Amino acid sequence: MTTSDHDLEVAMGQMLRIGVTIAALVVLAGGVLYLWQNQGPVPDYKHFHGAATEYTQIGGILRGAIRLDSRSLIEFGLLLLIATPIGRVIFGVAGFAKMKDWLYAVVSVIVLAVLLFSLFWKR
Amino acid sequence: MNDLLFSLIVCCTSILAGFLGALTGLGGGVVIVPVLALLFKIDLRYAIGASLVSVIATSSGAAAAYVRDGFSNIRIGMFLEVATTIGALTGAWLVAKVSTGWIGVIFGVVLLYSAWMSVRKRAPVSVASQEDALGSRLNMKGSYPVGDGKREAYIAHHVPGGFAIMYLAGVLSGLLGIGSGAVKVLAMDQVMRLPFKVSTTTSNFMIGVTAAASAGVYLSRGYILPGLAMPVMLGVLGGSLAGSRVLVRAHVKTLRMVFALVIVALGAQMIFSGLTGRL
Numbered sequence: 001m002t003t004s005d006h007d008l009e010v011a012m013g014q015m016l017r018i019g020v021t022i023a024a025l026v027v028l029a030g031g032v033l034y035l036w037q038n039q040g041p042v043p044d045y046k047h048f049h050g051a052a053t054e055y056t057q058i059g060g061i062l063r064g065a066i067r068l069d070s071r072s073l074i075e076f077g078l079l080l081l082i083a084t085p086i087g088r089v090i091f092g093v094a095g096f097a098k099m100k101d102w103l104y105a106v107v108s109v110i111v112l113a114v115l116l117f118s119l120f121w122k123r
Numbered sequence: 124m125n126d127l128l129f130s131l132i133v134c135c136t137s138i139l140a141g142f143l144g145a146l147t148g149l150g151g152g153v154v155i156v157p158v159l160a161l162l163f164k165i166d167l168r169y170a171i172g173a174s175l176v177s178v179i180a181t182s183s184g185a186a187a188a189y190v191r192d193g194f195s196n197i198r199i200g201m202f203l204e205v206a207t208t209i210g211a212l213t214g215a216w217l218v219a220k221v222s223t224g225w226i227g228v229i230f231g232v233v234l235l236y237s238a239w240m241s242v243r244k245r246a247p248v249s250v251a252s253q254e255d256a257l258g259s260r261l262n263m264k265g266s267y268p269v270g271d272g273k274r275e276a277y278i279a280h281h282v283p284g285g286f287a288i289m290y291l292a293g294v295l296s297g298l299l300g301i302g303s304g305a306v307k308v309l310a311m312d313q314v315m316r317l318p319f320k321v322s323t324t325t326s327n328f329m330i331g332v333t334a335a336a337s338a339g340v341y342l343s344r345g346y347i348l349p350g351l352a353m354p355v356m357l358g359v360l361g362g363s364l365a366g367s368r369v370l371v372r373a374h375v376k377t378l379r380m381v382f383a384l385v386i387v388a389l390g391a392q393m394i395f396s397g398l399t400g401r402l
Contacts (some may be wrong), residue, residue, distance in 0.1 A: 005265075009197055013190030016331070020183040024360060031353040035127050042129040043350055048166040050345030057343065074349035075342075078176050078356070082338045084183050085331040092201055103262070107201050111332065114208040118215070119339035 008095040012088050019084030023077050030073030037070055058119075086115050130354045133163065137358025141181065144359070145366025147382045148323070149237055150330070151359040152178045152301035156230065157389040160402060165351070167223040167402050171300030172346030175334050177359035178302045182331030184360055185367060192268070195324035199263045199279055199317070203289045204329055207307070208336035210293020215337035217298050219344065227397025230299050234390030237305045238383040255280045258315075267318050277318055285315040289329075297337035302330035 054060040055075050064072025092108035137155055144151035152174045159170035189195055218226065255278050258264060263279035279285065288310035295303045304326050311322035341347050396402050 005197060006193055009190045009193075009195060012197070012328075013186045016183040016186040020180055020360070024180065024357060027353055028357060030349070031130075031357065034350060034353065035130060038126050038350075040126060042124055042126050043348075045163075045165040045169050045348070045351055048168050051348050052345075055347075055349060056345045071349040074353045075347070078342075078347060078349075078352060081176060081179050081183075081356070082335050082342070085179060085335040088328075089201075089204075089332060092197065101262075104198055104201060107205060111201060111204045111208055114205070114212065115332070115336055115339070118208075118212055118336045119342075121339070121343075 004099055008091070008099075011095070012091050015087055015091060016084055019087060020081065023081035023084060026077030026080060027074050028077075030070050030075075030077055033068070034070035034074060082119070086112070086119075089115060126350070130350070133159075133351070134354035134358040136162075137177070137355045138362035138365075141177070141359035141362025141364075142366040143362075143378075143382055145181075145185075145363040146369070147241055147379050148304070149241055149382070149386070150178065150302045150304050151181055151363055152299075153234060153237055153386065154389070155355060155359060156300055157234070157393050159355070160227070161389070161392055161396060167226055168218065168346045169348055169351055171218070171226075172341045172348065173300075173352040173355040174359075175300040175338055175341055176347060176352050177356040178296075178300070178334045179331050179338065180356050180360040181363045182302065182327055182334070184364055185327055186331070188367065189324045189327050192320075192324070194267050194318075194320045195328060196263075196265045196317075196321055197328075198261075199265075199311070199315075199321075200325045200328050202261060202263065203286065203307075203310070204332050206286045206289035207293035207296070207329055207333040210290040210295075211297035211333045211336035212293075212340065213290075214294040214297020214299075215340035217294070218341075218346070221298070223402045224397045224400055226298065227393045227402040229295075231390040231392075231394030231397060233295060233299060233301070233303070233305075234386050234393060238386040238390065240305045240309070241379055241386075242383045254278065255282075257282045265321070267321055275318075277321065279315045279317060281314050281316070285310045288314060293333050293336070296330075296333050297340075300337075300341075302334065304330055 061075045065076035096105040140154040141151040159165045258279040266274035266276045292303045292306035307326040311317045
């Protein structure tokens with residue numbers, strides 16, 4: 001039992017590391033572009049307006065990232081970052097199912113459902 | 124001040140926060156939120172949003188190192204993530220309902236609690252190895268290395284109590300944009316009586332999944348600003364990776380005392396600012 005548990009954990013750990021590396025590189029690339037293009041004063045962070053709608057929806061972020069819009073690229077990197085732990089839970093579903101540990105496969109599916117609900121729930 | 128200079132200062136501050144957070148085991152989020160809100164006068168919701176994404180990065184970035192030693196327990200982690208993710212959704216929902224003043228007060232209380240947790244003498248909790256009916260039925264057990272290639276068995280106790288505290292940890296994470304590792308460790312170490320190393324490493328994994336559950340809500344509400352989240356996330360990640368490298372060599376005890384004092388000062392200031400309506 002312990003060996004395959006450990007194998008699953010190692011796979012999850014590697015997946016997290018690769019995910020966070022890619023996400024950080026995308027955010028960095030977007031950040032460099034952003035600072036290159038925006039050399040003006042600091043935006044107003046003191047009062048709450050909420051980010052513009054094009055940066056709050058997955059579709060808008062993807063469209064902007066394809067256009068190489070710097071803010072959308074940063075948000076796309078952050079989306080990849082959010083997706084990384086979700087990927088870990090998907091690994092869990094597959095791993096527990098492979099071990100025929102149905103109790104924990106179901107537990108992982110519940111966690112996955114909560115995460116996807118948060119990401120796609122339209123208020 | 125122009126945007127480039129501002130981003131560089133925020134990034135350097137975040138590196139320091141991540142570095143100290145990793146060194147003391149408290150995480151970067153508990154420092155960066157009050158610093159952004161009090162020092163940089165950034166709206167609390169933006170500060171929380173930027174901190175939350177850096178919490179995900181730190182948790183995922185540290186994961187590979189934690190897995191290697193074989194302390195963390197995926198079953199216990201996954202089971203308790205049911206509680207923390209639902210809690211995180213509750214917390215993220217609450218951010219829009221509670222005034223920033225009260226969020227500041229709650230944040231301050233959590234800071235004071237975290238400072239106390241990090242400096243108090245740990246009462247030796249006897250690791251429970253005798254049977255527990257529910258822990259056994261849920262297969263929440265394992266063994267951990269104790270040196271010389273030997274492993275010692277453990278099993279989770281008081282699963283409902285641990286589950287309830289984990290829900291609270293999730294609410295705090297979603298409401299304050301922090302990992303709330305201190306509360307997670309409390310649930311596993313003190314209530315479920317798991318070995319300390321098992322608690323801390325399993326908690327690290329849970330922090331990322333918990334934060335991801337509120338991140339979706341934060342994103343759609345516009346709390347995550349690209350221009351601000353970028354320097355904070357990159358800084359905290361870099362700082363915490365560096366902090367975990369020097370962990371063994373530094374004078375952790377002295378440093379922890381100093382850091383605890385900083386946390387207490389920030390906590391008191393957050394409570395004061397919250398109560399006087401300055402947040």
